[in-house]
Amino acid sequence: MTTEQQDRPAAAPHGLDLSVTSGLTRYSAQHGGLTLTSVFQPVFSLSHMRAVGYEGLLRAHDALDRNVSAADVFGGAARVGEALQVDRLTQALHLENFALLGAEREWLFLNVHPGTLIESYNTAALLANLRRLNIAPRRVVLEVLEEEGTDLEALAHAIDAFRARGFLVALDDFGAGNLDIGRVWQLNPDIVKLDRIMLLHAQQRADRAATLPALVALLHDAGKLVLIEGVETEHEAQLALACNADFVQGQFFARPAPGLADAAHAQAVIADATERFRQQTETRERGTTNRLAPYLRAFERAAERLSAGEPLEEVCWNFLALDHAARCYLLDANGRQAGRNVVLRVDRAERDARFLPLEDAQGASWLRRPYFRAALVAPGHAHVTGPYLSINEALPCVTISIAVQVGERMGVLCGDVDWHEGEEAVG
Template sequence: MTRICTGCRDGADFPVAITMAFQPIVDTLTGGVFAYEALLRGADGAGAAEVLARVTDSNRYAFDQACRVSAIECAVAAGILDTPALLSINFLPNAVYSPLACIQLTLSTAKVTGLPAERLVFEFTENEHMGSPSHVLGIIDTYKRIGFTVAIDDFGAGHSGLGMFARFTPDEIKLDMELVRGIDGDPRRRAIVRGVVAMCAELGTIIVAEGIETEGEAATLRELGVRYHQGFWYARPALAALPAICESALGRAA
């Protein structure tokens, strides 16, 4: 693979060919697709964990750039331009050396494929130490000026909580599946999510609940005011394709 971001730090090329699977984020109010999340896969069939295990300090820059390009190209090839849906892409803050320089390949790929920058959502989480807060703020400010949406993934897990939310002012948060799992039978989880919904309503922040697997979870989250849903209950990820939403899930959401 040719090194793909000359603005980034010197480093090794990423040694694994990658592709993407896509999973819809459902707008339960309209029954349509709000966005498709691009999920990492190896071109040889390897799962995300296996591919991520090959990421090192020397190749993470090339990896992050390759993921962005693959997500855009695969989504366009799968037909996202025929829909109004956004495209949600995960990124590594530690893989962004200069926000403006490192975004150029993303912008050129979007332009060549015809995908407007305003339809891109970038998700980040703090599963690893990600450097100085000022650096992350610089990335977010740059992305917002370009017109991207910025989301905190896995909200409520580990460090991805209220401190990050207050510091980084995202446009969107994605509730961690640990808050979602079994929420219909857990008053503590319901109380926490109810509080997050109220907070986000006051701040104008979109909430997505991910990892929804049952009708009870979906119904409870709707009752709590969470409009956007993602998970196996609605659709499983599809490799290089945009999966349809399960009709029975939509029917019960009506």
């Protein structure tokens, strides 16, 4: 505890009681026959390997000292029209207890009802508490959960006003209901919290696990930091690391507690998980390299023969004879396809009739494709894409490409390789 905190008057704010339990000084409050108090769950930066914030969580006990869930507390308050009153009381409780923590730089993640942000009376109460406790707005992350019937336009305007005062804003429970990226654009939060349900989905199906990094990348492109909450297992921690999340929160790293996180323990947990991630990544990359080696050798030989003047249909035979090779095609210097796809395997000729309109790619422009641009940057060197969805059959593939001299002009030879579910990723 800092000297400033020790010098604060012992008198509790109106409605709050100060007590010492297990050596910790904490505020509590009474409401509806329940005793309410705070615990704090750390928010960790995976890169910094330490807590960068604490989310205030409500704990409630009845007269017989039985636990009452926060959902029941707020649900009961909503039924009798006291949702905002309990929201204000909870905020005051978390602010008082956060001030006692002794955290010097970390954020306080504070859950707020949308009405607290929209209505001026509630806003004034929050700001007054911060001034009294000498907590700068820049240290508070307002966690907003969209409620049914919320005026989104008014909420977006309020969020802008709070951000202008120095607050950070987080959109809570993203993905728990409908995954609406439009809400991110409309409310423009600084941080998006992915709900635990996203991790559960990612564990059930490989395609969903592959989507999670893309979702994080999309949010990053939109200028949002990403926090994954509810990380409870080693596997879920590895998913969070793999998808490049900025922050994590969950029992795997630290349980909610009245005091600060054990910094040494947290650093050790994150460091161990990161080391396992490194080992797994290197093993996966070695497997990918070994898997692609025969395709690369055959493809590089095909490029040499093509540059020497042999026809495309003949040079691709060895490449297309490999198990998962799908097709070869040649692009000109402007990304236009010269001729049809070369497909030599019988099962490729009998393709899914639903995609028949895409069969003839002669003259198609693949200028936008990364494999075309990457090949032109380093002529003569093979480039391999990461897995992506092929337009030919709407199935995952990787593409090998090499820019070669074909006669008097530069061309880009391309070859697609099917990339089935469960195969190693390609970097």
